[in-house]
Amino acid sequence: MLLEVSGLRVAYPARGGEVAVVRGVDLAVAPGECLGIVGESGSGKSQTMLAILGLAGPGARVSGSAIFAGEELVGMPQSRLQGLRGDRIGLVFQDSITGLTPHMRIGDQLAEVLVVHRGASPGAARAEALQMLEVLQIPEPAYRLGQYPHELSGGMRQRVMIAMALLCRPALLIADEPTTALDTTVQAAILRSFAKLKAHAGTALVLISHDLGVVAGLADRVAVMYAGRIVESAPAEQLFATPRHPYTKGLLASMPRLDGPPGGPLPAIEGQPPDPAAVADTGCAFAPRCGIARPACMADLPQPAAVGPAHRVACHAVEPA
Amino acid sequence: MRLLSFILGRAAVALLTILVIVTAAFFLTRLAPGGPFDAEVDLDPLVRANLERTYGLDQPIGIQYRRYLGALAAGDLGPSTTYPDRGVSELIADGLPVSLRIGLAALAIATAAGMAAGIFAARNRNRPVDALVMGVASLGVALPAFVVAPFLTLLFGIYLSWLPVAGWGDGSLRHWVLPVVSLALPQVAAIARLTRGAMLETLSADFVRTARAKGLPERRVISAHVLPAAVLPVVSYLGPAIAGVLTGSVIVEQIFALPGLGRFFVQGAINRDYGLVLGIVILYASALILLNLLVDLAYGWLDPRTRTGR
Numbered sequence A: 001m002l003l004e005v006s007g008l009r010v011a012y013p014a015r016g017g018e019v020a021v022v023r024g025v026d027l028a029v030a031p032g033e034c035l036g037i038v039g040e041s042g043s044g045k046s047q048t049m050l051a052i053l054g055l056a057g058p059g060a061r062v063s064g065s066a067i068f069a070g071e072e073l074v075g076m077p078q079s080r081l082q083g084l085r086g087d088r089i090g091l092v093f094q095d096s097i098t099g100l101t102p103h104m105r106i107g108d109q110l111a112e113v114l115v116v117h118r119g120a121s122p123g124a125a126r127a128e129a130l131q132m133l134e135v136l137q138i139p140e141p142a143y144r145l146g147q148y149p150h151e152l153s154g155g156m157r158q159r160v161m162i163a164m165a166l167l168c169r170p171a172l173l174i175a176d177e178p179t180t181a182l183d184t185t186v187q188a189a190i191l192r193s194f195a196k197l198k199a200h201a202g203t204a205l206v207l208i209s210h211d212l213g214v215v216a217g218l219a220d221r222v223a224v225m226y227a228g229r230i231v232e233s234a235p236a237e238q239l240f241a242t243p244r245h246p247y248t249k250g251l252l253a254s255m256p257r258l259d260g261p262p263g264g265p266l267p268a269i270e271g272q273p274p275d276p277a278a279v280a281d282t283g284c285a286f287a288p289r290c291g292i293a294r295p296a297c298m299a300d301l302p303q304p305a306a307v308g309p310a311h312r313v314a315c316h317a318v319e320p321a
Numbered sequence B: 001m002r003l004l005s006f007i008l009g010r011a012a013v014a015l016l017t018i019l020v021i022v023t024a025a026f027f028l029t030r031l032a033p034g035g036p037f038d039a040e041v042d043l044d045p046l047v048r049a050n051l052e053r054t055y056g057l058d059q060p061i062g063i064q065y066r067r068y069l070g071a072l073a074a075g076d077l078g079p080s081t082t083y084p085d086r087g088v089s090e091l092i093a094d095g096l097p098v099s100l101r102i103g104l105a106a107l108a109i110a111t112a113a114g115m116a117a118g119i120f121a122a123r124n125r126n127r128p129v130d131a132l133v134m135g136v137a138s139l140g141v142a143l144p145a146f147v148v149a150p151f152l153t154l155l156f157g158i159y160l161s162w163l164p165v166a167g168w169g170d171g172s173l174r175h176w177v178l179p180v181v182s183l184a185l186p187q188v189a190a191i192a193r194l195t196r197g198a199m200l201e202t203l204s205a206d207f208v209r210t211a212r213a214k215g216l217p218e219r220r221v222i223s224a225h226v227l228p229a230a231v232l233p234v235v236s237y238l239g240p241a242i243a244g245v246l247t248g249s250v251i252v253e254q255i256f257a258l259p260g261l262g263r264f265f266v267q268g269a270i271n272r273d274y275g276l277v278l279g280i281v282i283l284y285a286s287a288l289i290l291l292n293l294l295v296d297l298a299y300g301w302l303d304p305r306t307r308t309g310r
């Protein structure tokens, strides 16, 4: 495994103790594989990935384990993590519009990655940056290098962010909502470049999205997060064909389908995702919104259990295989 | 090209502004009760009339105004009634170096010390040192120069006898210290508070997280990505800071008896020395306008978003 996360927990200090926003996450990504992570807003998708890279917010308490290429990331000193970030592990954030430094030219922002990690000369770094912009099919790439972020469209900025994350040819690319807020053609182009990257460079990909369509097109495996836990994980085809957790079923039902009945509102899952401070470790966090909840769901925390090859579900209503 | 037309446009506005200021100052000083020769008690009416004729003060105010502007356009600031043997230009040339030196020194210290304190506080946010630095800064903002200056004089000049109490002496550093510190202190405090706030805001910006995600060393994150953005509010504040130092210098020069413009200005105002007051007003206004233009240019240079023509 390239990345193996187990029992990852992230908590922030709060009045009268702490609030856990990630509550024991297990994940694995093989080299060259694409793992999709889906879940409603606030389920802890971003925090999981930020925490293992030492980028969780100030005061975060991170515990558990995250082994990347044989090295434990949790508790690793920042100086070592800096060496990995941007080099072996690329990151693309969801806020691409504000994610580039406003007072720095695109070329300088790209080049500094190579200067810092590879000790490249500014000239060589620029040449490589230019090449990467070409690979990502940014129009007039040489001209872009001299521009400032505000002079670029949102789609172009996002591709610059992706170029930045790929400059050092990382073994793992973590893309957090890389296509949110972009129009569908740009979105499709970006997803195509991810697919190419995976096929040609063998880059493993963690793709975080609440758009199941995006994940369906690209992911080999999918993990579904709810209230800081993974409630179901399975190979992508299996998850979309035979979802087992009621939450996954709800998510899939709310997804527009080409082969579904036309018109009519899409069924949404009733209620709101819970506030992390209100989630207890007794009982299933989804139970209050679940159509098939039973008394045990309120009392006992369901543990993930295998229901098929590489298919695990944490639900009292699902019979383990 | 765009820069040049920008500067020319600003220069035109500046000239107009100065004209308005001169006009307002001209009439306001003359509207104030009293006149230049009221101080001498029992001045012979004949002598007074003679003096007034010499300075053209017997003319209708409209004509005085036109004459003043005419002379001003030719670069002549006219005579001083307080120092009859020296023109206003000469007095300004005397006082300017002193005022300029303490003013610029105060600004430089305020910017450097204020930013250093602000950055330090931000990097130690919510620790006791942060609270200490910000507490002192709040005090500094609240205390005006006319409170700080006598206090410093008392402490360093009288109790400790480390520094001269007043005067310019030979112009050596010892004589600068207290005036410059009194002048700079309120600005140090204001800039420290601004810098801390801007640093904290910038540190949580998305682009700073990107910089960290790139694996840049923390030093580089701060110096290349955070500081240039965090310095912008400070640069905008420099305009008001310059105005603050200018006003402060009038008071501080008076307290420390420094032979600068501020002293001449106060004396000129007390003696109803119209020419001297107007001359210094013009100089202050021009300096303020010029320095503000420089601040705006610096801002444009630091923030590319304000630079592009869109």
Ligand SMILES: Nc1ncnc2c1ncn2[C@@H]1O[C@H](COP(=O)(O)OP(=O)(O)OP(=O)(O)O)[C@@H](O)[C@H]1O
Binding pocket: A012, A021, A039, A040, A041, A042, A043, A044, A045, A046, A047, A048, A056, A057, A058, A094, A210, A276
């Ligand atoms: N610095 C922080 N301090 C306290 N709580 C935080 C902090 N950062 C994030 N959280 C909380 O952690 C929870 C999980 O956030 P996270 O960003 O991981 O959600 P997400 O699944 O990525 O959602 P989205 O789809 O909206 O991006 C949220 O409730 C959020 O409010």
Ligand SMILES: [Mg+2]
Binding pocket: A045, A046, A047, A094, A176
């Ligand atoms: Mg997120």
